[in-house]
Amino acid sequence: MHAWEDQRLIATARVITDGVYYATIWDVIVDPDYQHRGVGRAVMRRAVEPFVGRNFSFIALFSAEGKEPFYEQLGFRPHGRGMILDEAWWPGPREGAQE
Numbered sequence: 001m002h003a004w005e006d007q008r009l010i011a012t013a014r015v016i017t018d019g020v021y022y023a024t025i026w027d028v029i030v031d032p033d034y035q036h037r038g039v040g041r042a043v044m045r046r047a048v049e050p051f052v053g054r055n056f057s058f059i060a061l062f063s064a065e066g067k068e069p070f071y072e073q074l075g076f077r078p079h080g081r082g083m084i085l086d087e088a089w090w091p092g093p094r095e096g097a098q099e
């Protein structure tokens with residue numbers, strides 16, 4: 001999703017969803033010249049609105065460090081079950097390796 005002023009791209013947000021259970025929001029970016037004017041909030045509303053009230057298992061995102069308050073004022077809350085792969089460890093203990 002994009003927001004434009006005339007021919008200028010001023011904000012983006014990307015939604016990845018299966019349309020039924022999960023929606024994730026990525027790449028929420030507002031042009032610095034347009035920040036703190038409500039553009040980010042408007043883009044987020046457009047991104048999230050289609051999924052609210054449809055009994056999705058989750059509507060989620062990863063916040064950039066320090067941007068949590070931006071998402072919190074929209075109703076997002078920290079969630080403790082997220083996990084990120086430690087690629088150095090993949091694919092886990094090697095067969096025969098001592099733990």
Ligand SMILES: CC(C)(COP(=O)(O)OP(=O)(O)OC[C@H]1O[C@@H](n2cnc3c(N)ncnc32)[C@H](O)[C@@H]1OP(=O)(O)O)[C@@H](O)C(=O)NCCC(=O)NCCS
Pocket residue numbers: 027028029030031034035036037038039040041042062063064066067068069070071073
């Ligand atoms: C985070 C970002 C998308 C916010 O966009 P924005 O258009 O400036 O936000 P809005 O004007 O809609 O802000 C709405 C409210 O969110 C909060 N907010 C906005 N930016 C914030 C920030 N950087 N830190 C904390 N709270 C913030 C404020 O409560 C604000 O309300 P207020 O203006 O009445 O104080 C924008 O700062 C941005 O693009 N940053 C760089 C890219 C980035 O880090 N994106 C997030 C990736 S997870």
